[in-house]
Amino acid sequence: MMNSLYRDKENFLKYLDAIRGYSPLTIRSYNDSIDTMLRESEIEISEGKVRINLMPLRLKIASLKSKSISCKLSAIRSFVKYLRLEGKDVELRGDESIKIPKTLPKPIAHEHILHALEHAEPTAKLAIILLYTLGLRISELTHLRLKEIDQGWCRIHGKGSKERDVPILKNIAELIGEYQLHSPSVEYVFELQGEKLSENSLRYIITKAFAKVGLKVTPHQLRHTYATELLNNGARIADVSELLGHASMATTQIYTKLGNAIKMDHYRKSHPLCNNVEDSQC
Template sequence: MNYINDYITSFLGYLKDNRGYSETTITTYKIALKQMVEISEIYEENGLLIIDIKKYRMAIFKQNKKTISKKLSAIRSLSQYLFQIDIKNRVIGDDSIKTSKTLPKPIQKNHIDEAIKQANLIEKTILYMLFGLGLRISELSNVKLSDIGSSWINIVGKGDKTRELPLVQNVKDVIENYILVYKPKYYLLEVENKKFGVYHIRTTLKELFKKIGIKATPHQLRHSFASEMLNNGARITDVKELLGHSSLETTQIYTKLTDQTKLKNYLSSHPLCKVSHEHN
């Protein structure tokens, strides 16, 4: 199936031109996907592109877990891209393996404040929804006008689970202003009577933060929301519910991040550390 190679070439171009991936990352993806195509069984069945990577998994099983995880991530990203370009597909044998969790990288609050100053109304609405409510990008894309109440908003998350989030006044004001100006009909974020897709939201946010000279992703804003909440005394169980996490273990990653922030602040203000720094 030669066209799978055409899909991969298109995908790698998308990562470079639209997602801003580095040449190193793109090369890593290219190598992993080339190996996958050579070993895996790829065929069509009932209008579905099947990518069976079980043999590929067997070939790489002796590699370390992080390497395997990165290769599987490349394959999953390709699968998601294919869906974006209307190529229905199914990956067989991509079961996750457990790897040590790395800390998320939130955007610094001063960068977010600067972005807000630079934002137009659409950008500001996206920014407030992601940072002000801690939404996943897919959740924001699917917010309907009927989900928005006077004080609460209903969010449909992973597994179609619905959670109710409180609307703080400044987020509510931005939403009301946006609706007044753009008059969406069904979804909160619409363009030409169709909802903003994930790609559209991601690109809009990318361009906003580009104005202030930094790279940022929607998911980093979700990380920022969680970190700010915990740093300001919110209970971890409450943050878990706000984020829509099914497990407290997932939310606890952010406590490690806030501990690092507290340690950094402690070391920067500790008198002995100051003395040591001055002597250096």
């Protein structure tokens, strides 16, 4: 009977790929989480009903970080929801959520990005510029097609097969054209020997470019920086939310908190009564 759940898992992963448009990296994470659930949980199947007790699993992963545990539980809940939509009677126990401490995004100083660009190889240079000026996820950069960059706009294929149009400056589009002269591709902006560059390949190229100048920077931090710069320079939060492809404006709100944190830090460093005093005093 357990074999049927493994078959259901394979069908679920195909659904995430073909219907939801999830990235290979995300699908692999879901696969690992569900495999762990099937292996470590107490599962009883009788009279057409599936009973899953996650408590043994939670004891097994208790030493992990809160965010890792939450991600695993989220993947399992999604799988169970899929099973129910497929008409299966599933009872899930021990899936209570855990609190995750909120962390602010970590943008990169503009001058640090410029410094990295000065020393970056052509592929890394263009990838960094596109992430920084379009606010893309690394998965979106991987799927960026040449034919979808036209007349000052760029069509982005985001999470869950959602599409959005993002403005692209003329000089940035020209950089893509110049890159194509030396590294021509057929369909995607970034290809190697006729094949689209993978997320992991682009991620490695970008992090290596920053490491060359002594900085530890992830591609997603460039997306954070894009959002932060727009908001700090007067862009409307509704517009930024749409440009980022956020499903809810509440997700974008975190960047306004970041802006307030930066302003408070500048205030403490600049005001004469705030120099060399504790935070509680100022």
